[in-house]
Amino acid sequence: MLMTAAMPGLSAEPPQQATLLLLVRHGETPTTGMLLPGRAPGLHLSDRGRAQAERVSERLTGLPVDALYSSPLERACETAEPTAARIGLDVKLDDGLLECDFGEWTGAAIAELAALPEWQTVQHSPSTFRFPNGESFTEMQARTVGAIEALCAAHAGGVVVCFSHADPIKAAVAHALGMPLDLFQRIVISPGSVSAISFVEGQDPAVHMVNSTSQPLSGLRAQ
Numbered sequence: 001m002l003m004t005a006a007m008p009g010l011s012a013e014p015p016q017q018a019t020l021l022l023l024v025r026h027g028e029t030p031t032t033g034m035l036l037p038g039r040a041p042g043l044h045l046s047d048r049g050r051a052q053a054e055r056v057s058e059r060l061t062g063l064p065v066d067a068l069y070s071s072p073l074e075r076a077c078e079t080a081e082p083t084a085a086r087i088g089l090d091v092k093l094d095d096g097l098l099e100c101d102f103g104e105w106t107g108a109a110i111a112e113l114a115a116l117p118e119w120q121t122v123q124h125s126p127s128t129f130r131f132p133n134g135e136s137f138t139e140m141q142a143r144t145v146g147a148i149e150a151l152c153a154a155h156a157g158g159v160v161v162c163f164s165h166a167d168p169i170k171a172a173v174a175h176a177l178g179m180p181l182d183l184f185q186r187i188v189i190s191p192g193s194v195s196a197i198s199f200v201e202g203q204d205p206a207v208h209m210v211n212s213t214s215q216p217l218s219g220l221r222a223q
Helices: 047-059 074-087 117-124 137-154 166-177 181-186 218-222
Strands: 019-025 067-070 091-093 159-164 194-199 206-212
Touching: 019 074, 019 137, 019 166, 019 218, 047 074, 067 074, 067 137, 074 091, 074 159, 117 181, 137 159, 137 166, 137 181, 166 181, 166 194, 166 206
Parallel strands: 019 159, 067 091, 067 159
Antiparallel strands: 019 194, 194 206
8 A cells, every 4th residue: 555654844733714804884974084093982873984884794794703803982883883793793892903092182173283393203114103191102003903812712613793993903003914013004094994903812913904994805815
């Protein structure tokens, strides 16, 4: 009988299924692009934002989603609602997906903040900046990355959809790309957009898309 020696370094185990993470920025609100709302309560989606939330749910058709998570802020939860209704899953809240704590800058007009000398630090050296009586960008990134890694571990091999905010998503994408935090402002995350990252234990993350606002998402599971 012919015997075949096993090739060194090869495993008979099937390759591990990647965990697919979708990061969805909440839809537009009446103050998007004008104010820095931060964690202030009571900010809801505009009509355009609700349409963007519906569009996200439509794009997820055909993708076998295992879990939905959201920042506790109203605008993120409202963006998650159409998806939850369409696929029949409850949305779980996770503080790790919260917007950055902007401290004393919360609610300020962006045009006024842009005139401050500190704004240049926010844009070009964010790793050195802490919002007055608020969070630093490094803390925000560590919090967000830690949260999504824990969620992916809890649903290993599945599809996890997280509804969050622009800066946390940008920081998570930068981390997955191996990009220094000081360059994360170069990433654009639009309202209602989806960014996709896959995780396999023991390997570097793979970024499949960033700031996507149009195409169906069902094909991501085959990647």
